[in-house]
Amino acid sequence: MSNLIRGLMLATAGLTGFAARAADTMENAYWNLPKGVTDISNEVWHLHMAAFWVCVAIAVVVFGVMFYSIFAHRRSKHPVPATFHHSTTVEIIWTIIPFVILIGLAVPAAGTLIKQYDSRNSDLTIKITGYQWKWQYEYVGEGVSFFSTLDAKSNEARQLGSGIDPKTVPHYLHNVDNYLVLPVGKKVRFLLTSNDVIHGWWVPDLAIKKDAIPGFINDMWTQINEPGIYRGQCTVLCGRDHGFMPVVVEAKTEAEYAAWLAKMKGGETVAAAAPAIATDAAVDAPAAAEPVVAEPAAPEAAPVEVAAAAPAAAPAAAGPNGEKVYLGNCAACHQATGAGLPPTFPALTGSKVVAGPAAGVITQVLKGKNAMPPFAQLSDAEIAAAVTYVRNNLGNKVGDTVTADQVKKLR
Ligand code: HEC
Ligand SMILES: [Cu+2]
Structure with missing residues (x-):
């Protein structure tokens, strides 16, 4: 037995x-797991560590008893096995101990979970829409909305x-243009949906991650404590370029x-002139439960509803920059050159198609082809x-200017 005690002391x-x-x-x-930069992410980290150390302690005890038994009761020492079986006391003990451990872990975890789901009283709301393969961010009630795509270098x-x-590429595949x-x-509430397939929005430092599902609105929130740049990515296998739609906050x-x-x-920027596409669900939802101290005038749902009907209403003064739109959306396949x-x-x-009738090019961009x-x-x-x-x-010189009206007619 003294061997066992010495062994245990050494191990300790x-x-x-x-x-x-x-x-x-x-x-x-x-x-x-990163500790992150929000109160919630810190709580999550501590929960994670508590569970981890409980697991370590259980492993030490269980494996300790197991390896000790294997060693001390090996066949060469004890050729005739003991014949005891069944002990009600032991069975009760090893039912109660895990039960207590689980309750001990569940109570603080439930507290954090409840906080995580409480998106009430937010200071601002941002609607996030997933696309194959980019994100759209809409500052609800502010009339600001833009796409965020993989940066050109990556x-x-x-x-x-x-x-x-x-x-050699800084933040390769973890960087975006906007x-x-x-x-x-500030407490920021996110409304999360998708325009095509299921995506997932995740930033580890904020400890928030949720699916963006077409036709549904999910919500989550964060309140960041420190200025900085926090990177994440799409977490749901959403098609060929799933790995190329990072998130940067x-x-x-x-x-x-x-x-x-x-x-x-x-x-x-281009961004401001690009109002959101309304998915059916998006039209109802933001208006439904918005306890935010109302931002003046602009009703929450307005940018969404207006979008489909009157995109031309956006400030037309400068208009979007064609080169920027091209680099952000087309250059991945057709290259910057x-x-x-x-x-x-x-x-x-x-290309003959490019030099052909404008309507043909517009239709191909609107509808896609193969x-x-x-x-x-x-x-x-x-x-x-x-x-x-x-x-x-x-290298093309058609010499015409395509207008938004032409595009509108071909939609
Ligand atoms: C995911 C890759 C991809 C992206 C992004 C993309 N295209 Fe294409 N594009 C293609 C493919 C593939 C074809 C050939 C389609 C076919 O004819 O089968 C094509 C064909 C074209 C053509 C006809 C060229 C020809 O000679 O047949 C034009 C014009 C065009 N694209 C413009 C654009 C514009 C403008 C954008 C950005 C808004 C864009 N494309 C973005 C893949 C892409
Ligand atoms: Cu995705």
Whole structure:
């Protein structure tokens, strides 16, 4: 027996040292769940660690008894086995102990879960729509809405035979053209849906992750404590380019956020001119339960309903930039130069279709063709800008300007 005690003491000493080293490692998001930057993500982390250490303790006890028994009662020492069986006391004990452990873990977990699901009293609401393969962010009631697509560098490097070493690309496949900008210290509520298949929106540092399902609205919330850039990705296998629709959140101080929002409202980017596509569910839902201290005038549901009917109402002053629309939506297949990747993706440079009637090009962009997906989610103005761009750049010179009205008629 004294051997056992000595062994146990050694094991305890070893474990204490290991635990101290482990505690450091635990803080490291490379090995472990990140602690994140919200109160909820911290709670989740502590729950996770509590469950982890309970598991470690159980493993030590169970494996300790098991290996001790295997060793001490091996056949060469005890050729004749003992014949005891059945002990009601032991059975009651090993039923009660796990029960107590589970309750002990469930109580704090339930508390956190309830907080996680309580999206009431948010300071702002953002509607997130998943598309194959990009995200749309709509600042509900602010008239600000834009798409967020894989950044150009990652996109270039990911092409087959691009010859670019992904290690040279900063945040390869974890970067986008337009970040989702959020204010710190504010409760942000997300309404989550999809325009095509099921996607999943996930940012580990915020400890939020939920499916974006067509025809449904899911909701979740976050309140970020520290300014910074937090990266995540789509978590539901959503088709060929599932791996190429990352999520990037930029948390700014309140003042910086206000300045950013004002700039976006000024219609400075493509984004502001691209109102949302209304999915049927989206029209009813946001209006249903919005206890937010009402942002003045603009009713919550307005941008959604208006979208399909009057996209031209968006500030037309500058209009979307055709090159930007092209690079954000078309260059993945047709390349920034227009050279394409034949034979699958035809060159637009010198293409007979591009040089042909504008209606043909518009229809192909709206409806797609074979391996080319439809781009009906873009606004009329954006499609007009992109078509004008490909007809008059990338080595083409048709010399016309396609208008949003032409696109609208062909929808
Ligand atoms: C996912 C890849 C992909 C993306 C993104 C894409 N296309 Fe295409 N595109 C194709 C494929 C494939 C074809 C050939 C279709 C066919 O004829 O079968 C094509 C054909 C075309 C053609 C006809 C070219 C020809 O000579 O046949 C035009 C014009 C065109 N695309 C414009 C665009 C524009 C504008 C965009 C951006 C709004 C875009 N495409 C985005 C894949 C893509
Ligand atoms: Cu997806």
